[in-house]
Amino acid sequence: MDDGTHIALGTSENDVQLWNIESKKQIRTMKGHTSRVSCLAWNTHILTSGSRDTSIFHHDVRIAQHHFATLSGHELEVCNVRWNLQGTQLASGSNDNTCLVWDLKNYSQPVLRLTDSCAAVKALDWCPWQDSVLATGGGTAD
Numbered sequence: 001m002d003d004g005t006h007i008a009l010g011t012s013e014n015d016v017q018l019w020n021i022e023s024k025k026q027i028r029t030m031k032g033h034t035s036r037v038s039c040l041a042w043n044t045h046i047l048t049s050g051s052r053d054t055s056i057f058h059h060d061v062r063i064a065q066h067h068f069a070t071l072s073g074h075e076l077e078v079c080n081v082r083w084n085l086q087g088t089q090l091a092s093g094s095n096d097n098t099c100l101v102w103d104l105k106n107y108s109q110p111v112l113r114l115t116d117s118c119a120a121v122k123a124l125d126w127c128p129w130q131d132s133v134l135a136t137g138g139g140t141a142d
Contacts, residue, residue: 006061008047010037016049018061030059032067035077041090043083043104048090050078056092058107071107073100079138082124084131091134093121099136 006027009017016030016037035052042048047059056071056078076095083090089111090102099121101112114121114136122138 008040008042010040010049010051012036014051014053016040016047016059018047028061030061030066032057038077039080041081041083043087043090046087048081048083050081050092052077054078054094056081056090056102069107071100071102071110073110073113074098076120079120079122080124082126084126084134085128086131091124091126091136093124093136093138095120097121099124099134101134 005021007019007021011017014033014035018027020027033051033053037049037051039050040047045060045062047061049057054074054076057067058069059066060068074094074096078092078094080093081090088104092100097117097120099114100110103111119139121136125135127133
């Protein structure tokens with residue numbers, strides 16, 4: 001539903017809410033995380049949520065049984081999730097000072113683990129003209 005008519009919100013009550021912007025009404029609440037939802041990213045009909053509980057969930061917002069995958073690899077809160085432009089890879093940053101890159105087709109483990117950061121990885125973005133380039137940043141004093 002990455003079409004400009006909906007907005008997703010992560011809550012401190014551990015939920016993801018989906019709202020219709022035009023009607024200003026909440027459409028649904030998606031449950032599953034056991035701590036606050038700290039970040040969200042759209043990939044067409046897939047909504048990815050990261051949480052203080054260290055997990056990343058993929059939700060298919062088109063269906064009732066929305067939760068279809070859990071990504072586990074971080075040891076502390078997931079601060080940011082970002083899909084690449086092709087929608088094939090997801091980068092996740094965490095308070096554990098790591099950045100993980102996940103493949104959409106095989107999310108049992110990350111395809112890349114970046115551990116050289118000396119602070120929390122709170123900022124992530126893929127290069128728009130070179131799909132294999134990922135920028136990361138962050139820290140505890142931002």
